Amino acid sequence: MAIVDIHLIYDAISDNRMVSIHVQLIITGQVYDYLLTLDLEIQWIWKSRWSIVRVLYHLVRFLPFISLFVILFIGIPGLGTEKCSKLHRIYGYITVANLTLSEGLLTLRTWAVCGRSRSMTVLLTVLYVSFTIPSIVNIVLLYND
Numbered sequence: 001m002a003i004v005d006i007h008l009i010y011d012a013i014s015d016n017r018m019v020s021i022h023v024q025l026i027i028t029g030q031v032y033d034y035l036l037t038l039d040l041e042i043q044w045i046w047k048s049r050w051s052i053v054r055v056l057y058h059l060v061r062f063l064p065f066i067s068l069f070v071i072l073f074i075g076i077p078g079l080g081t082e083k084c085s086k087l088h089r090i091y092g093y094i095t096v097a098n099l100t101l102s103e104g105l106l107t108l109r110t111w112a113v114c115g116r117s118r119s120m121t122v123l124l125t126v127l128y129v130s131f132t133i134p135s136i137v138n139i140v141l142l143y144n145d
Contacts, residue, residue: 060105070090104132
């Protein structure tokens with residue numbers, strides 16, 4: 001029977017607690033930020049008609065909450081390598097989806113502010129696609145090894 005170094009166990013427990021505390025702080029900050037602007041969201045977003053931009057807004061607004069809860073589940077002791085790996089993969093896909101959607105929303109807003117001109121349509125589409133495709137390819141290659 002192997003002797004386990006008590007310091008390694010203590011370090012592992014401390015690291016897990018620190019990660020858990022940090023995630024809890026991030027969730028608290030995110031909920032606080034969300035609540036600060038909830039009245040404006042209800043006034044301007046919830047009462048507006050459904051459109052692609054509104055769907056993008058809601059996805060960008062709520063995907064970070066989902067990813068933070070996935071991180072909380074990753075920190076559960078005794079989760080197992082396979083389940084932990086699946087949760088990491090889910091977190092990676094959610095992160096890339098959120099970045100892709102938020103960049104898309106920002107691109108649409110920039111396009112609207114610039115007067116929806118044809119030249120800006122082409123430029124912003126090329127920029128969006130050139131930045132989005134490598135992110136998607138990288139995450140797929142990372143998790144398919």
